[in-house]
Amino acid sequence: MRVLLYSIQSALKNIWAEKWINLLTTLSVGIGLLILSAFITVSLNMDSVLKKWSRSFGIVVYLDDQISAEATGTVRDLFKQDADIMEVNYISEDEALSELRDILGADASILDDLEQNPLPSSFELKLKSSLLEPVFVKKKAETIVKMPGVADVQYGEKWLASLNTVSRIMKASTIFLGGAIFIAIIFITYNTIKIFFYRRKEEIETLKLLGATKSFIRLPFLLEGLVLGVIGGIIGSLTLYGIHSLIVAKSIDFMPSVRAIIISIPDEIFLSVPFVGAFMSFIGSFIAVGKIRY
Amino acid sequence: MIEFSDVSKIYDNDIVLKDISFTINKGDLAFVTGPSGVGKTTLLKLIYAGAIPDEGNITVAGWEIRKLQQRTIPYLRRHVGVVFQDFRLLNNKNVFDNVALALRIHNMHPKEIRDDVNAVLKDVKLQHKSHSFPDHLSGGEQQRVVIARAMVSKPTVLLADEPTGNLDSANSKIIMDLFKEINARGTTVLIATHNESLFQQSGRRVIYLKDSSIEMEISK
Numbered sequence: 001m002r003v004l005l006y007s008i009q010s011a012l013k014n015i016w017a018e019k020w021i022n023l024l025t026t027l028s029v030g031i032g033l034l035i036l037s038a039f040i041t042v043s044l045n046m047d048s049v050l051k052k053w054s055r056s057f058g059i060v061v062y063l064d065d066q067i068s069a070e071a072t073g074t075v076r077d078l079f080k081q082d083a084d085i086m087e088v089n090y091i092s093e094d095e096a097l098s099e100l101r102d103i104l105g106a107d108a109s110i111l112d113d114l115e116q117n118p119l120p121s122s123f124e125l126k127l128k129s130s131l132l133e134p135v136f137v138k139k140k141a142e143t144i145v146k147m148p149g150v151a152d153v154q155y156g157e158k159w160l161a162s163l164n165t166v167s168r169i170m171k172a173s174t175i176f177l178g179g180a181i182f183i184a185i186i187f188i189t190y191n192t193i194k195i196f197f198y199r200r201k202e203e204i205e206t207l208k209l210l211g212a213t214k215s216f217i218r219l220p221f222l223l224e225g226l227v228l229g230v231i232g233g234i235i236g237s238l239t240l241y242g243i244h245s246l247i248v249a250k251s252i253d254f255m256p257s258v259r260a261i262i263i264s265i266p267d268e269i270f271l272s273v274p275f276v277g278a279f280m281s282f283i284g285s286f287i288a289v290g291k292i293r294y
Numbered sequence: 295m296i297e298f299s300d301v302s303k304i305y306d307n308d309i310v311l312k313d314i315s316f317t318i319n320k321g322d323l324a325f326v327t328g329p330s331g332v333g334k335t336t337l338l339k340l341i342y343a344g345a346i347p348d349e350g351n352i353t354v355a356g357w358e359i360r361k362l363q364q365r366t367i368p369y370l371r372r373h374v375g376v377v378f379q380d381f382r383l384l385n386n387k388n389v390f391d392n393v394a395l396a397l398r399i400h401n402m403h404p405k406e407i408r409d410d411v412n413a414v415l416k417d418v419k420l421q422h423k424s425h426s427f428p429d430h431l432s433g434g435e436q437q438r439v440v441i442a443r444a445m446v447s448k449p450t451v452l453l454a455d456e457p458t459g460n461l462d463s464a465n466s467k468i469i470m471d472l473f474k475e476i477n478a479r480g481t482t483v484l485i486a487t488h489n490e491s492l493f494q495q496s497g498r499r500v501i502y503l504k505d506s507s508i509e510m511e512i513s514k
Contacts, residue, residue, distance in 0.1 A: 006398050017386065110317070206382045211343070211371035212399045 003216060005294045011223035014226070018053040018196060022228060025192045029185050029232025032238050033273050036181045041265050043174050050167055054129050057160065059137070061144055062152040072121065079125060079149065084140065087126035095116045113217075120151060154209060182280055189225045189284025197221060197288065203228045218289040225285025226278050233277025237270045295320040295451060295460070295482045296341060301350035303336055310336045312506045314350070318499075321449075323477040325493040326486045328503030336487035339454045342374045343367045343483070344453060355450045372400065375444030375481075379456035381436045383428040383443075389415065390424040393443045400447055414446045418472060434465030441472055445481075452476055454485045458492060466492070 015022050016263055057179070061079075063072060072090070079088045091099070096119040101108040125144075127137065141153040145271060243266055303311040311333045318324050326334050339345040340427055344364055352359040357370045359381055382497050383392050397407045415421040418438040421491040428436055437457060454473065458466035470492060477483045485492065493500050502509045 002398075002401050002403070202382070203384050203386075206384060207395070207399065209344070209366070209371060209376055209378075209382070210396045210399055210446075211368045212367070213368045222464060 003219065007216075007219040007223055010220040011227060014196065014220060015224055015227060018199075021195065025188055025228050026187045026232040026235060029229060029277055030239065031275050032181045032185050032188075032236030033233055033236030036238050036241070037236060037273050038177055038268055039174060039177050040269065043170050043264075044138060046170050047167070051129065051161060053163060054132050055126075057126070057132060057156065057163075058142070059125040059127065059141060059153060060126060061150055062097035062120045062154070063122060064149050064151045065119070065120055065238075067149045074148060075149050077122065079123060084127055084131055085125050086128050087124075089124040091122050091124060093119055093121045095253050096120070096122065132160060132164070133163055138147040172224065185229070185277070185280040186284040186287070188227060189281040190288045191283040192228065193221050193288035194291075196224065207251060221289045222285050225231070225281045225288070228278070229281025229284075230274045231277075232272030232281065236277065237273040240265070240273070244253075295322070295355060296484065297341045297351075297353040298340075301340065301347045301352055301353045303333070303340060303345060304348050309506050310400075311340075311503075314508055316501055316508065318482060319484055320479070321480055322499065323473065323483040324499040324501065325496075326484065326501045326503060327490065327493065328509070329487060330488060331432075332503040333506055334503060335455055335490075338455050338484070338486050341451070342371055342376055368399075372447060375447065375449035375451070375452045377437070377440050377444050377450055377454035377457050381428070381440050382440060383436060385428050387432070388425050388427050389420060389439050392428065392439055392470050393446050398493070403455050410446055413460045414442045417445070417475075418442045424463070432465075433460045434468060435461075436464070437461060437469055438472065441469070441476075445476060448481075450482060452481050454483070454487075456487055456489075457485060458487065458489055463491075472479045 061075075063075070067075075076088060076090060079085050094117065097111070097117050100119065101111060104111070127140065131137070131140075134157070137155060138157070141155060144150060145153045204217055297451075298316050298400070299313050301311060301314040302309065314337070326337055328334055336345060340352055340359065343359055345364075349356055355373045356372065357373075359370075362370060371413075384395070393414060394407050395466060397410060402410075412424070415424055418441055420435060420438055421441065423431060423435060428439065431439065436487045441454075441457075451474070457469050457473070461469065467490070471482050473485065485498060487493070
């Protein structure tokens, strides 16, 4: 415990003694974490928009013209028993025509000349959002179309594929950027700690000759890396908060529509950034001290 | 306390020490001397495991140097105080903290550290300089700080490498008196020096090194 206290004191003194290089390190770590957390925030916003869109996605199952009420009931039961389907809505021929009238509005009079309703009855199915994969939905549609009483199945194939591609790109970019920043922060801390180590080489030699153990020598360096990561994380977190607040405040005046898609950043992000910084920097300093020859 | 048996040390195909054998008993004060480059510093290094012998065995306060593992070396060094010619004081720490460092490594309580450091600074007559930084001290004062640092953890063996190399005769005498006082308290002291005036007429044991070997030994 006393060694830990001494190491903490020693680390803080050393951080202050090398304040300029530490300032650069914490700013670099802070900027890295800011970029990462900002990207995660944008991803969360995008994800929220995509989820909203996906909620409106449905498969329309057109039934045969001559289908009996009993057969329609059987098809409905089959859909309701299907665990992949979240919601089943039946739209009768009359309801379909009524909807078409609503859509056509003033031009609805063109429908008055029809001798009989040409629209088929249908089911609108909503799949579970986790299942909205183009391949899965295609397979599902192929299965449904083979069911007795089903005439055709339609869904926004291209729209779903685009949505899926955007979502994949966002996820891949987040992982790639996260990985790149993770490595960058580790590298920055690694280099800083290594520089400190070379600057204090004589001190380390003296400590060794006095009987200091490896952990006694290494602990202050590890703590320095940890503190730099925490400070960098706090800088990143506060900057993200500032930028987000500014965007929210300004968007009310200039672009009110943007506000609709800006979500509030979860507190977890603000709180976790310093911990993430500490973790990354700790790894960097851990690798640096690991390479120290004793 | 210190036992060398047929010890040899080779650096880059250059034989620095060859077949060195001697024993220094507990409570002795002895000198190692010889011309520059004869291996005096290497001999001391072998004692505190700053170097490992290529041949032969060394035992220091019960520790067999060749059998030591890297992780156990620090614990040997806590029994061996070393006074360096180039002082090796930390310029960013004051006198008190330089001396206290040896005890902080031992994980001692801050109050004990304060008491022990003040006592040892009193012994070397530097208590009034405890807040001074090394670069504000004279060479003699710096050497006394180094001795205080080596002594504060009460080692069983004290090694000194050319302890008066940078000092005038008055300061050399002060330093030698300190070593005698430390020895009188029971610590085994081994001093490497080429300054013959330190051991002439001292009545102490002297080991002469020449051409990497012991040329002769004068016992007290």
